Amino acid sequence: MRSRGWSRRQESPDAGDVALYRLLEKFLRTSIYSTVAILLALSIVALAAADIDGLMMHDGKMMMMKAGHPVAAMDHETTLSDGAVVELDGTVKSKDGGTFRLRNGEIIMMDGHLMKGGKAVPMCH
Numbered sequence: 001m002r003s004r005g006w007s008r009r010q011e012s013p014d015a016g017d018v019a020l021y022r023l024l025e026k027f028l029r030t031s032i033y034s035t036v037a038i039l040l041a042l043s044i045v046a047l048a049a050a051d052i053d054g055l056m057m058h059d060g061k062m063m064m065m066k067a068g069h070p071v072a073a074m075d076h077e078t079t080l081s082d083g084a085v086v087e088l089d090g091t092v093k094s095k096d097g098g099t100f101r102l103r104n105g106e107i108i109m110m111d112g113h114l115m116k117g118g119k120a121v122p123m124c125h
Helices: 016-050
Strands: 054-059 061-066 069-074 090-094 098-100 108-109 114-116 120-122
Touching: none
Parallel strands: none
Antiparallel strands: 054 061, 054 108, 061 069, 090 098, 108 114, 114 120
């Protein structure tokens, strides 16, 4: 009895089919690597943001943050561990006398570092 499946006689692919197959294979491999790299980068940023305890300017109001989530509106000025003072309007007065104002979406951690692009950077506005 003859089996119902692929026949042993197959046509050999021509050069155009082989080139198309290789191009498709290269595209899929590149797409997968790119997707994995993007997901890895996003997860690293999310992990960094999850550990943030600090203060954030959100829609013109200063919010207190715990574990990366806003928990309450600030109701009094706050002194950070580096000696800087954050006022209710988002003005930050550093210990050395410099001042700047937080912009919407900016976060200052309790140690005085600003969050920029998921990384803590020293305060130097």
